[in-house]
Amino acid sequence: MAKRPHIIIFNPDEMRSSALAHLGNPAAVTPNLDAFAASEAVSFRNAYCQNPVCVPSRCSFFTGLYPHVHGHRTMSHLLRPGETTLLKELKDAGYYVWMNDRNDLTAGQVPGWTESHADEIYYGGQEKQGPGPENPEPRGEPGGKNYYSHYEGKLKLDERGVNYNGDDEVVDAAIACIRDLPEEQPLCMFLGLTYPHAPYRVEEPYFSAIDRAKLPPRIRAADCTGKAKILSEIRKYAGMNDYTDADWDELRAVYQGMCMKIDAQFGRLMAALKEAGIYDDCAIFFFSDHGDFAGDYDLPEKCQNSFEDCLTRVPFLIKPPKGAVVDPGISDSLTELVDFYATAMEFAGVAPSHTHFGRSLRPVLADRGAKVRNYAFCEGGRQPGETHCDEYHLEGGGVASTVTPYWPKQRAQSDDEAHAKGIMICGARYKYISRTLGDDELYDLREDPGETTNRIQDPALTDVLTQMRLEMLKWLQATDDVVPFDHDARFTPEMLWARVRGMVPPEKTDEVKQMIADGINFPMLMHYCRELAGQKKP
Template sequence: MGKKRPHIVIFNPDQMRTDALGHMGENPGAVTPFLDRFAAQDAVSYRYAFCQNPVCTPSRCSFFTGLYPHVHGHRTMRYMLHRHESSLLSELKNAGYYVWMNTRNDLLAGQDEELFAMHASEIFYGGDVLPAPGPVNPDLRGKPGSKYFYSHYKGELKTDERGLNYSPDDEAVDAAVARLKNPVNEKPMCIFLGLIFPHPPYRVEEPYYSLIDRRKVKPRIPEAVPEDGKPLFHRKIRENQQLQDFTEEDWRELRAVYYGMCAKVDAQFERLCRGLKEAGIYDDTAIFFLSDHGDYTGDYGIVEKAQNMMEDCLTRVPFLIKPPKDFRVDAGISDELVELVDFYATAMAMAGVKPDHTHFGKDLSENLRDRKMPVREFVCCEGGRNAEEIHCDEYHDDAKEPDIMGEYYPRQKLQTDPVAHGKATMIRTKEYKYVRRIYEEDEFYDLNAGCETTCTHEHTAERNANECFTKDAQERKNRIHEPEYQTEISVLKEKLLDWYQKTCDVVPFEKDDRHSAEMIRQAVKHICPPEHWAEVEDMIRNRQGNLFEIRRYCEGLAAGMAQKE
C-alpha cells in the first residue's frame, strides 16, 4: 500500500494585502491573531509572495494551473478555463481526490454546464440562509458628486438578533467544515474555499468594525505628483473616482474598515482550522492560505484595484502553507521571493500527483523545511491590453457605455482608454522593480533608495519625513531615466526577455500523429500480404505504430512471404 495522501485545503480570500497580516509587523493596525499563531507554530508565511496578475480571474487561472497569464491569454475577467485546460482541482479529482468547492468561482467558464463536474466532485451553491443585514447607514453613498459615491465605502454593517452578519462567506465556511466532518467516501479531500471578503465594498460588522484602532492604522501612500513619473492611470482614476474631498480621517476610516474585514477573514480561517481539528484530520491536512491580489485601499488616493498597475499593494499578497504532520516544517516568516504559481507546484507535490501539463511553479518543499533555502531570483506580474483588444474591457461585450451610476464606473470607463489600460509587465527583485509598458514610459524603482533631498511628498505627523531617506518601498520615485540606474535597468530588461522566452508557450504532453489512419491504409495496402491485412488493419485502427513502423512491418511480412515461396 502506498503512502496515504494528505487532505488539501485551499483558503482563498479575495483582494487581501500582505500588510493586513499582523505578524508581518508592517501595520500596527492589523489584527489577525489566529493567522499570527498559525504562522508561528504550524506554517510558513511568505513575506514576498506575488500574484501573477492584479485582478481576480487571471490570477486564479494562473495559480490553479502553474501557468502565467500570457501563456493561454488569461488576462481578462471574462476569459476563464475551458475544457482543454486542466487545473489543480481537475488533476486532483482525476487522481482520486474528492474535490469540494463553493461558487466563488472566477476560474471556470460558466457557460459550460459540464465543466464544473470535470473540476469538482461537489459544488456548494449556498443561498439557503436569509440575506445578511445591510449597512448601518444605507444612504451613505449619496448622489453623484458625493465624496462617497465612487469610494466603495459602506462602513459598519448591521447584525441580526444573534449578533451576527451571517454572510455567504460564513455559510460557505460552515459548509466546508460540515463536509470535512462528514466525508462522502474514503477518498482524500480537496477543499477550495473562495471568499468574497475583503473585496470591496469596504464594510464589516461588529466586533470587527471597532476592533481596528484607527490611530494605529498604517498611513496611506500619498497621491502621486507629476515629478513622481507614475503612469497615466494614477491621474485618470483619481479624476474618475472623485475622492479629492476625502480627508486623512476619512482615509483612515476606510482603511480601518478594510483591515476589519481582514480580521473577520482571520476569524473564519480559525473556524475552518478548528473544524479540521474536531474532525481529527488537522495533522493530516496540507493547508494553503493565499489571496489572489491586493487592494489600493486609499494608497495613492485610489480605491479598489487595476488590471495593469504593479505596485506592491496590489501584487504582494498573503501566502501561508502548513504541510501535513509527517513533513518537517520550519515555521515562521520566509523572506524568499515566491510567486503564486508556486502554490500549484507545491500542492501537487504534497498530494503526490504528477502534473499533466508543463507549468512554471516551483515546489516550495525545501523552503518549508528550511526558510533560508533560496527560491526565486525575481518575480513577475502582468496585465492590461493591446490597443486593438477592445474586448478586454468589461463593458464592450454588451456594446454599451458603462453605467455612470455603477460603483465600478470609474475603472470600467478607464478601461476604454488603450493607453491607461495598456499592457504592462513587472519584474521585481528584493532591491528593484522594473515595469515594461507598451504605450507609456517604463517604470523603475529603487526599493532601497531614498527620495531626493528636495522631497515634495506630503508628510503628516504620523509619517516621519525621514522615511524618504531610508527606502522607496512606496514606489513614489520613477527613476527610469536616471543615469546611475541604467545598468540595473538593462539587467532587468534582459532577465524579463529571458523569462518571456522561457515561458511564452507550452508544448502539450500529448503527441499527434502526422498521418491519419486512411493515409497509412493507402500507403501500405499494396505492400501488406492480403492474408495479413486483417491484422494490419487492427494495428492501423488501434494506432499500434506510425506510418513508418507499419510500413516496415508490412515490408517484413512481404519479405517473409517471398522467402517461403
C-alpha cells in the same frame, strides 16, 4: 501506499500582504493567522500574484501557468475544456474535492464543465444573509465624494447580534463537510471567499476593533512622480479629491476589519479540522488572489494593469502535513502563486498532467532561508483595440454605465495607453514594469518601498534596467508556450493505408488495417510493411 494528506485551500479575495499583523501592520488584528505563522506554518513575506485581478490570477495559480500562456488575462476568458486545474487533477487521482460556488475559474457556459472539477459544490444563498449598512445611502448622490469610493461603512446586526454573510455560510458548509468526511478518502477543499473585496463594509466587533491611530502611513498621490497613466485616469473619473485623510482612514480601517473577519473565519475552520482529528494530516494553504489599493495612491479597490506591491504582493501561508519538515515563521524567500500549484501537487503525490512553471516550496518550508526564485512576475492590460479585454464586467466592448461603482476604472480602461499591456519583474531590491504604450517604470524598493518615484530615466540605474529587461526577455522565452503531454497523429488511418497498401500482401490486409486502427506509429508501420514487401513471392 502512504496515506495522502488532505489539501485545504483558504482563499480570500483582494487581501494585501500588509493586512497581516505579523507582517508589520500595527493596526491589523489577525491573531489566528499570526499564531499559525508563529508555530506551524511558513508565511511568505514576498509572495506575488501573477495578475492583479480575480479571474486571470485564479486561472494561473490553479494551473501553474502564467496568464500569457493561454491568453487568460481578462475577466471573461476562463478555463475551457482541454485545460485542467489542480482541483480536477486531484479529483481524477481519487481525492474528494469540495468547493463553493465562487467560480472565477472555469467557463460557466459549458454544460457540466465546472462540475467536472469537484465531487461536491456548495451553492450559496441557502441561509438568510445579514442586514445592510447603517447608512441606507452610503454612496450619496452622483458627484459626491463617496459615489465611486466603494465605501459602505458599518453594517447593521440582526436579531442575534451578528451579520451573517456569504463567507460565513461557506465556512459553515465547509465545517459540515469536514464533520461528515468519508473515511480513507483524502479531501481537497477549496474555500473561495469574498472578503475583503470591495465594497468596504463590516459589522461590529470588527468595525471598531481597528485602532485608526495605528494605521500605517498612507502612500499619497501627491508624493508620487512618474506613475502609470491608469492611476491618474481612475482618480480623475472617481472624483474623490475631497476625500480627507480622516475619510481615507475610515475606509482603510473598514478594510482591515474585513481582514479581521477573514482571520476569525480561518480560525473557525482550523478548529473544525482539529475537532475532526484530521488537522495534522492536512496541508493547509492560505493566500489571496491579489491585493487592494485601500487608500494608497488616493485610490480604492484595484486595477488590472498596475503593479504596486499593495496589489501584487499577497499573504501566502503554508502548513505542511504531519511528517514533512517545517521551519515555522516568516520567510523572505521570493515566491509566486504558481508555486502553490507545484507545492500542493507534490504534497498530494499527484503528477501534473501538463507542463507548468510552479516551483515546489517544500525546501523553503523546511528552511525559511532557502531560495527558489530570483524574480517574481506579474502581468496585465490589453493591446490597442482589445476593448473586449476591459476588465470588470465590461463585456463585448460595451459602454460602461456611470451608475456602477466600477465606472471610473472602466472609463479609464477605454484609453489604449492607460490600459496598455504591462509586465512586472520584481527582484530582491528593484521592480521594473515594461509597457507596450506609455512610460516604463523602475523602482528601488529598498530606498522607496512605497514605489513613489519612478527612476526609469535615472542614468545611475542603467545597468539595473538593462539586466532586468534581459531577465524579462529570458522569462518570456521560457514561458511563452507549452507543449501538451499527449501526441497528435500526423496521418488519418486512410492516409496511412494509402502509403503502405502497395507493400501489403492481400492475406495481410486485415492485419495491417487493424494495426493502423490500434494506433501503430508511422515508422513502425513502414518497417513492418517493408518486411512484408520483402517476403512477397515474385
